[in-house]
Amino acid sequence: MSLKTVQKSKPDQAALRESESAAGQALRRFSRNRLALAGLVLIAILTVMAVFAPWLAPYDPIQQNYEALSQAPSKLHLFGTDNLGRDVLSRTIYGARVSLTAGVVAIGLATLTGLIFGMMAGFFGGVLDEIIMRVVDAMLAFPFLVLAITLAAVLGPNLQNAMLAIAVVSAPVFARLARGQVLSERERDYVQAAHALGSSDWRIVTHHLLPNIAGPIIIQASLSVAGAILAESSLSFLGLGVQPPTPSWGEMLNTARGYLRDAPWTAIAPGSLIFISVLAFNLLGDGLRDALDPKGNR
Amino acid sequence: MIPFSIRRFLSTLPTLFVVTLIVFAIVRVLPGNPARLLLGEEATPQLVAELTHQMGLDRPLPVQYGSWLLGVLQGDFGRSIKDNMSVGKLILEKLPTTLELAALATLVSVLIALPAGIITAAKRGGFTDGLITVLALSGVSLPNFFLGILLIYLFSIQLNWIPPSGYMTPLENPLENLRLMLLPAITLGLGTAGALTRFLRGSMLEVLGQDYVRTARAKGVMGRIVLYRHALRNALIPVVTIFGLQLGGLLGGAVITEQIFSIPGFGRLIVDAVFTRDFPVVQGIVLVSAMAIFLVSFLVDLIYAAIDPRIRYR
Numbered sequence: 082m083s084l085k086t087v088q089k090s091k092p093d094q095a096a097l098r099e100s101e102s103a104a105g106q107a108l109r110r111f112s113r114n115r116l117a118l119a120g121l122v123l124i125a126i127l128t129v130m131a132v133f134a135p136w137l138a139p140y141d142p143i144q145q146n147y148e149a150l151s152q153a154p155s156k157l158h159l160f161g162t163d164n165l166g167r168d169v170l171s172r173t174i175y176g177a178r179v180s181l182t183a184g185v186v187a188i189g190l191a192t193l194t195g196l197i198f199g200m201m202a203g204f205f206g207g208v209l210d211e212i213i214m215r216v217v218d219a220m221l222a223f224p225f226l227v228l229a230i231t232l233a234a235v236l237g238p239n240l241q242n243a244m245l246a247i248a249v250v251s252a253p254v255f256a257r258l259a260r261g262q263v264l265s266e267r268e269r270d271y272v273q274a275a276h277a278l279g280s281s282d283w284r285i286v287t288h289h290l291l292p293n294i295a296g297p298i299i300i301q302a303s304l305s306v307a308g309a310i311l312a313e314s315s316l317s318f319l320g321l322g323v324q325p326p327t328p329s330w331g332e333m334l335n336t337a338r339g340y341l342r343d344a345p346w347t348a349i350a351p352g353s354l355i356f357i358s359v360l361a362f363n364l365l366g367d368g369l370r371d372a373l374d375p376k377g378n379r
Numbered sequence: 380m381i382p383f384s385i386r387r388f389l390s391t392l393p394t395l396f397v398v399t400l401i402v403f404a405i406v407r408v409l410p411g412n413p414a415r416l417l418l419g420e421e422a423t424p425q426l427v428a429e430l431t432h433q434m435g436l437d438r439p440l441p442v443q444y445g446s447w448l449l450g451v452l453q454g455d456f457g458r459s460i461k462d463n464m465s466v467g468k469l470i471l472e473k474l475p476t477t478l479e480l481a482a483l484a485t486l487v488s489v490l491i492a493l494p495a496g497i498i499t500a501a502k503r504g505g506f507t508d509g510l511i512t513v514l515a516l517s518g519v520s521l522p523n524f525f526l527g528i529l530l531i532y533l534f535s536i537q538l539n540w541i542p543p544s545g546y547m548t549p550l551e552n553p554l555e556n557l558r559l560m561l562l563p564a565i566t567l568g569l570g571t572a573g574a575l576t577r578f579l580r581g582s583m584l585e586v587l588g589q590d591y592v593r594t595a596r597a598k599g600v601m602g603r604i605v606l607y608r609h610a611l612r613n614a615l616i617p618v619v620t621i622f623g624l625q626l627g628g629l630l631g632g633a634v635i636t637e638q639i640f641s642i643p644g645f646g647r648l649i650v651d652a653v654f655t656r657d658f659p660v661v662q663g664i665v666l667v668s669a670m671a672i673f674l675v676s677f678l679v680d681l682i683y684a685a686i687d688p689r690i691r692y693r
Contacts, residue, residue, distance in 0.1 A: 116513070219397035222669045226631030227649065231665055234653040235405055311522055315635055318524050319650060331524075338528055338639070345532050352525035360520035367516070 110372040117368020123361035127354075131177040138171035143326040151344040161346040163336065172328035173350040179329040180358055183244050183313035183322075184306040190248035191309075192302050195255020200286055200294075202256065203263030213256065220253040229312050233321040240329075243322040247312045251305050258301055262294035296373040303366035307359045314355045330355045384681055391673055398673075399451065402666045403444050406658045456663035461655050466663035469648065474667075477645035479549065480567060480636065481629045483560055485622070487568030488575050495572075496579025500587060500614075501606055511576065518573025523632050527566040527639040534562060544641035563640045567632045571625050578621050582614040589613075616687050623672070623679035630668050 111117055130137060139159075146166030154161040160169035202213040220228070232246035266272060267290070275285050316322035317331030325332060330351035337348035414430040415422070431437050435446065450457065456466035499511045535543035541562060549556040586592065587610050595605045634646035641647075645664065652660035 215393050215397045216401075218394040219401055219669075222394065222398055222672050223401075223665065224627035224630040224668050224672065226634060227665060227668050230634065230649065230653060231405060231661055234656075234661070235658075307520065311520075314522060315524065318635065319638065321653070334524060334528065341528065341532055342536055345536075348525070348528050348532070352522065352528065355522045355525060356517075356520055359522070360517060363516055363520050 107372045111368055114368045114371060116364050117371070120361045120364025120368060123357060124365060127177050127181060127358055127361065130174050131181045134175045134178055138168075138174045140168035140171040142167065142171040142175040142328045144168075151340060151347075153344075154346055160350045161344065163333075163347045164340050164344065169333075169347055169350055172333060173330070173354055175328045176330040176333060176351060176354065177358075179240060179317075179323050179327065180310050180313060180355065183240065183247065184310040184358075184362070187244040187247040187309045187313070188251060188302055188305045190244070191251035191305065192255050192298065194248070195252040195257075196259050196291075196298065198252075199256035199259025200263050200290065203260035203267065204282070204286060204290070210260070214260065217253040217256045220250070221257070223250075225250055225308070226312060226315060229316065230319065230321060233316050238321045238324060240323045240327075243313055243316045246316070247309050250312075251309060254301060254305065255298065258297055259294060262297060263290055266290055266293050300366055300369045300373060303362055303369055307362035307366065310355065310362065311359050383684065384677075387677060387680055391677065395670075395673060398669050399448055399666065400444070402662055402669070403447060405665070406662050407440065407443065451666065456666070457659035459652075459660050460657045461652075461660075466659050469660060470645070470663055470667055473643065473645045473648045476546070476548075476642060477630070477633050477637070480560065480563055480633055480642065480644060481626070483564035484566075484568035484571060484629060484632075485625075487564050488571035491569070491572035492575035492579055495576045496583060497606065497611060499576070499580045500583030500610075503584065512580070515573040515576040515580075518569050519577070520573075521569065523566050523570060524635050524639055526569060527562070527636060530562045530566060531639070544639075546640075546642045559640075560642075563636050563642060566639070567629065567636045570632065571628065574625065574628075575618070575621060579614065579618055582617050583610055586610045586614045616683070619683055619686070620679055623676040626672050626675050627668075630671070 144167065146162065149158065149162045149166040151164050152158055152162040152166075158168050158170065160173065163169055163172070198213050198217075202210040202217075229243075229246045229250045232249060233243050236242035236246060272285060272289055275289050280289075313322055314329070314331030314334070317329045318335045320332075320335065323329035323332055333351035334348055334355075337344070337351070340347060414434055414436060415427050418427055418430060435443060447457070454467055456470070458464065459466055459469060495511050495515065499508045499515075502508050531543045534540050541558060545559055547555045547559060592605060592609050595609050596602075600609075630645070633644060634649060636642070637644045637646035638650055645668075649661060649664045652658075652664065
């Protein structure tokens with residue numbers, strides 16, 4: 082009995098050690114990458130801003146104050162006030178909620194949808210693959226923002242629809258990536274072995290393929306969140322995203338554009354924060370690529 | 380070459396077909412009756428029904444799709460709901476402006492990316508490399524509407540050098556046209572410059588690691604000559620492909636840029652059409668922009684095959 086246990090646990094432990102060391106290597110590579118760590122720290126700060134906005138913001142972000150219209154930055158209002166006397170700092174802090182939610186929810190949805198269709202195409206092949214990939218190719222032929230604008234407009238301008246539009250437009254990249262990964266992994270020995278042992282398709286996909294294709298998907302997800310934040314603020318900038326009075330960085334910039342001569346400070350904070358959050362997710366994505374895919378030495 | 384181009388073209392047909400299906404579906408399958416939109420809220424249901432019939436919107440969807448596609452194939456994209464203008468004509472009118480903007484933006488991006496990409500690759504791992512790498516990623520991450528606003532603030536409001544918006548065709552006044560297009564071209568081109576720099580750096584590094592570069596160095600060829608004659612020439616080949624990929628980004632970016640600088644192009648047309656719910660125009664623009672991307676990636680493939688003798692398509 083005891084001998085059996087030892088025999089059984091030995092290869093498991095070895096496998097565990099190996100996978101740990103691979104993950105450990107990636108982690109070590111990542112933690113040595115100062116730019117990637119900077120990205121991670123920025124994302125952490127933005128997340129804290131979004132979650133604790135009600136405690137961090139000095140004022141109510143939608144409270145209009147007709148005694149403080151378009152005031153320059155001062156001790157009372159660190160980033161000044163906008164054309165309706167609202168505190169720019171408070172609106173900027175609350176704006177983090179919209180941008181981060183939009184980025185994470187839209188790309189979460191896109192990753193899930195893309196994975197399902199891409200893995201189905203790669204795993205089953207044949208006519209299904211042909212149909213899915215033609216649709217993916219066709220969707221990738223549209224300019225990203227033009228398609229997102231059209232979808233958001235047809236669905237009706239609000240945050241939910243903007244997120245949905247961004248998710249739809251982002252999903253094909255994940256489908257193509259997942260399909261390619263599945264195609265190359267499908268023929269590997271461990272998948273063949275699982276087949277031979279009688280594992281169900283579902284089990285092979287979820288227990289064997291998914292963990293092995295996760296790396297490139299995670300890298301793409303991080304870069305896509307950056308793209309989604311940019312897309313959401315573009316839609317809000319055009320008036321197709323978050324509707325006033327809810328503060329969002331894109332909408333704040335659109336308003337600021339009209340008062341550039343008298344109140345330029347209203348543009349600086351939201352614009353810089355869009356830039357910082359997009360940069361942070363791009364840095365993270367680049368760092369993840371260097372850590373998880375040392376062959377692609379860029 | 381010619382059989383290859385024919386085969387390459389034929390292979391895009393199924394995807395193009397799906398593209399037309401998607402464009403049709405976005406507008407027709409989703410809620411909202413164009414006849415009702417055209418007549419306004421106060422129209423009687425009877426009037427709406429009559430116009431619906433007249434516009435053929437009560438026919439089965441496949442029939443509607445068929446007649447729409449037939450029109451498109453003959454260059455008839457329908458008529459604008461707003462002013463009954465031919466959509467094809469509207470697009471043709473606005474397209475040159477956007478193409479000029481895209482071309483100037485590409486020029487800006489090449490002028491920045493070419494030296495930047497060469498320097499980073501030549502000085503790999505050093506301070507300059509790190510700095511340019513960070514700047515390139517910043518270029519990619521900077522939202523063009525923020526950059527546009529900053530440029531307007533600096534050059535139009537503070538320095539008063541260039542009017543903040545306005546447009547003049549190159550035919551009316553070529554110099555004034557360039558002056559007015561300068562800020563928009565920088566706004567649109569900087570992001571592309573970042574992407575191009577990153578791509579060129581990767582491509583250069585790959586080529587610099589090749590045997591023939593080492594051979595050239597071993598033979599005692601001067602570093603600069605190796606860099607330009609041996610490495611850069613070959614590193615530029617894959618860069619051609621990125622232009623096909625960047626066109627989508629340029630068209631999307633043009634929507635925002637034209638909005639900020641009040642340039643009467645393609646991008647402004649779609650934003651105006653979206654807000655007036657003028658769907659035939661939206662449909663036309665989305666379809667034309669997808670077709671433009673198809674055309675460019677087709678051309679890029681041909682150019683790629685022509686400039687790289689190692690590539691033989693079968």
